[in-house]
Amino acid sequence: MTETTNDEITAFFKRDHRRIDLELGRFHHEVQSERALPSLDAFEGMLLRHIDWEERVLFPAFEEKLGKEAVASVVSMRIQHGELKQRIAELRQSLKHGGMERRNIEEVLTEALSDHNHAEEGFIYPWMDGAFTREERRALLRGLEKIR
Secondary structure (H helix, E strand, O other): OOOOOOOOHHHHHHHHHHHHHHHHHHHHHHOOOOOOHHHHHHHHHHHHHHHHHHHHHHHHHHHHHHHHHHHHHHHHHHHHHHHHHHHHHHHHHHHOOHHHHHHHHHHHHHHHHHHHHHHHHHHHHHHHHHHHOOHHHHHHHHHHOOOO
């Protein structure tokens, strides 16, 4: 029987979402300065690490545990990850030109990231917390250390 009262996966990944959001906020604040590119680099690095954790550890374990039941949701998250990476590449390119194009891309990225986080935090992570036993959840989170 799995435990549904523990939210270790949700709590861990929510904390990481907040750290990533703070870094994106730092970029927004510094976008007009010489620190914009290092800020974008830091944000991108944090987001890519987070995506790597999900795609190399969390999602495969979830698919293995639940099979077809989990696949559609995980596929959707992977597609969104690809879209987020594309928006970051566009934002990086737009820094050279600035202006309205950069602001539009920045806004689209921010909204896409918010929507993605909402779906994970409100649905995917709690589902995972309920699907895995306490020992499985803890083993998954320990597995992330190998990717840090």
